[in-house]
Amino acid sequence: MNIILEIIKIINLAGVIGWILLFLYLFIGTICIERMYYFYYTRSEFNKLYTALSQTSEISEELITPYCFSQNIKIIQSFQKNNSLSNKILNERLEREVFESIEEMESHIWLLYQIAYVSPLLGLLGTVLGLISSFQIMATLGESADVAAFASGIWEAMITTAFGLIVAIPSVLLYKTFDKIVEKRSNQMTKLVSLLNEYHQNNQEIQIVAKQENISYENI
Secondary structure, eight states, X not given: OHHHHHHHHHHHHHHHHHHHHHHHHHHHHHHHHHHHHHHHHTOOOHHHHHHHXXXXXXXXXXHHGGGTTSHHHHHHHHHHHTTTSOHHHHHHHHHHHHHHHHHHHTTTHHHHHHHHHXXXXXXXXXXXXXXXXXXHHHHHHGGGOOHHHHHHHHHHHHHHHHXXXXXXXXHHHHHHHHHHHHHHHHHHHHHHHXXXXXXXXXXXXXXXXXXXXXXXXXXX
């Protein structure tokens, strides 16, 4: 309890900007928890899925059920739904699913970048305003100004800069971490689309050969 009171006391010294920075800090914490849950919930063993799809001649529900919460399942379901279309149209549908999945993964992450950019500036603004206030007080008091009181004012002004950095540093780290996860999963989905297109093309070639054999048989 005493720690909380001390924190509130220090934030009060930083003024309105201190409370704004505290709100931003709690906000990035909320984004972090939400994104961590999302990425954990939608995780999948991509290499295992990719290997299974590479070795099968038919994509069954039993094969893809273990990956039902991942973004990859949406691409596979889109493939199953549009399997009768041409290669070009099918590829467009699959790429659309990839773009939608990437947008879903990037949701709220851009806010971390913005907060990381703005929070040090807010902290610097608070410091500048605090210094201006301290110099105004010193100018008003003139020769009777207390150096210790002036130093105390500068110390209070510097608190907002520290708060700004405290908010910015975890924001940058979280942004880079989540961005790396999105990049990795995006590459996996692109690789999956390439495999499904190859799978579709092979199936079409098999169907064409089968039709030609049927026509030849009928002519005999």
